[in-house]
Amino acid sequence: MKQHQKKIDSHTSLLGACALGTIGVKIFAILPLLLGIIAEHLSLDEAATGLVASSYFGAYFLVTLTSVIWIRRFSWQQLATVGSILVVAGLLLSAFLSDSYQGVLIGISISGLGAAVVYALSVTLIGDMTDKDRRFAIKLIPEQLIPALLMFSLPILVVQYFGLQGFLISLAAIIALLAVPGSRVPAKGRITQQTDRSAAPGRGWIFIGLLALLIYFAGFAGLWAFMERLAHDAIDPVAVGGLLALGLVSSAVGPAIAAWLGDRGGRIVPILVGAIITIASLVLLLGQLSVLKFALLMAVLPAAYYFSLAYIFGLISDADISGRLSSLISSALALGAAIGPGVFGFILESYGAETGYLFIVLSLSVGAILCLWVEVRLKRLELGYVSDDEKHDSQLSDSQSDNRSGTTKQSV
Template identity: 25%
Template sequence: MSPRPRAAWPLVAVFTAGYLAAYLLPTVVGRLSVHLGLGPARAGLVGSALLLSSAVAGFTLAGRVESFGPRRAARTGLVLAAAGYGCAALADSVPLVVAGAMVGGLGSGTATAVAAAGIAARQDPHRTSSLGLLSVSATAGALYLTIPHLGGGHRLPFASIALVALLVWPATARLGGATRGGTAAPVARPLPHRRSGMVLAGGMLVWSMAQNALWGVSGRIGTVQVGLSEVTVGAVFAAALGAGLLGVSGAGVLGGRLGRAVPVGLGTVVIAASIVLSSSAGDLGSFATGEILWNTFYPVVLSYLIGLAASLDVRGRWAVLAGSASSVGVACGPVLGSVLSERTGYPVMGLLLGSLTLLVAVPFTAVALHTGGRPLLPGAVRRRGGAPAALLAASSGAVPGPVPELGAPEQAVAEISPPALRAGRPDRDAFRTAGPSAGAAQSLSGTP
């Protein structure tokens, strides 16, 4: 972002405020069902409305954060989140709770868009996004351990999200203002890998919908089917979120050693088995094993899917489209899980979702094998902001010449021989003759 924040923590804070509602979705849906007298399907519909509202805000602000100004956009999102979720916490009427949840969802989506834009512009976006994931997982885990002891019905989860939004407000002072002046219009180019990209985007919609269908009813599976207390279920969710952090760390360590097809295909199979195990659980051991195993592999597969989408187009268009499709799936997941569980029961729901996940694994693996993907190697484009800068330059048309692909070997820097140095200054004619030609020759020959 311009100007870039002096530290990563403001973006991490805004990231946490934006993602927290999705992480607390099981307890929100479960408490709406119990304390407001909503059926499972209607409670899941409220959760889906919240997430869909958040996705709409993200679509609207995509590519426009700079023009509005990160500080102003973040503060607007936090105000909407605090007001919306606060009203939902205070309301006893179902229509008011739904309206408050949707306004809060707009705020969450706005904060998420600001955080995503800021993280992408940093020199080390992976480290910042990892810090954000760590922060939101730790916050959600702490709330899962705390909320069951305090009661309060649906009020406490909504009030917790609103309070976090207010606590994050001071961090927005470290974000930049609006950028004056426009950028060059992007050069219109056809989308590469159209078939593979469409298959991947459609698959991510279905995959995300299946994952969040289970996540949206996991709380009710633990309390209704397994017979656990809300305190125990909260402890299981906290452990599962911790396992998710281990999964993200493992994916970072593994990197591209196995390619993308093996982690995506094998990981999706494990996820499908975990869904079946969790939804058919009859005791604490099987329920906890399914939830923890599922939350361990879910972020691993997701990280490789995002990398695969990014590799299909250097300008990131397929990454945006696939991410948008995934957001729609996330929003539709809770209502799907609630409807299936209400009409078929939790075990049958798990079988259906597991089978759907297995079916999606086939096109995912095929796309990974067919395209191969461009390797996203750290340091491939190291200068002037690294890979994010190259992607931004390609998408905005700010660079007149060709932009190196993400993961492409970095162009060698030609060395100037000592005779060409005169009084500590390079001879321009010698540099013009030897520098670029030598660099081009080394680049064409593949010399590192």
């Protein structure tokens, strides 16, 4: 068992998790660019363009929602291979049928299926590792840096000369390269041994953590989706595009700091500091927006947000007693990405920007507070500070377990 845990904690496994995570978020991260190229190539209106995004998110969410069923039943190496193939196949299908709206729609949906598989797998693998806060932070770095590099390079090197088809083929080729280290993950996850039910009081906290993540990410996703529109009227569009790419680079700086810190200071302070800085940076959006203010916003907000996100992933993984539910992190992110922009866009159009910013502040605040609540309960449970009702439930579970043929359970 110790030997298998060493394999899970190995650099090869971490590299595989980073590669799979990057595959899983790559299309989502560059989706604004991808949708713009598709809309221009096929002369689509906003409704038809939005349907492309909805088809991707719909397929992604449905697969991640069912991940609790299959994530530990099948070989992880096979899941990594199948998921990567689906992403590549979907992109190639969209490329070869790039003149057909239906063809692009189907291809992007297939890619969403595969991306969901590999991202759920990457999250579960990191959750099985020791020192998971640092490793979640490390995983976030390439997930932000690689899409940022693509946002800079592909429009100049590929789209300008080869259009949508060349863009999709380039994405498929890069994902095929990432699939090589991604296929070297362990065949299965950790083996958990539970000799009692002392952890029973906290078995439902993971759902509160997932709800917190959904709310926390919905606020950020809503703001990020409309960032270009918020800056468009005040800043040159070319400058906006460059600064948005800077924001993607900045979003890798936060996890890099979290990876350096690890869990030395616990999770409460990093989550609190990250959330406060993220909320405080929204002040830069008030009043007349300038290039300097927008650049400062892009340098601070993504870094602070993703810094806290690494620790939120860690606490949700710790709250997952069964080892099966942490894969739903990807579902919470997908649902937050679907809800946030819609709600923020409605508020923005109906009540104005300042009310929209209030929604962002509330989402970030409520999400962070719920995360802190879960972390405090986990620490109390770890130190043995449980309530009388929790102790009674735990003792009752132990008594029922003693009446069965054994008290040791193993789950893969």
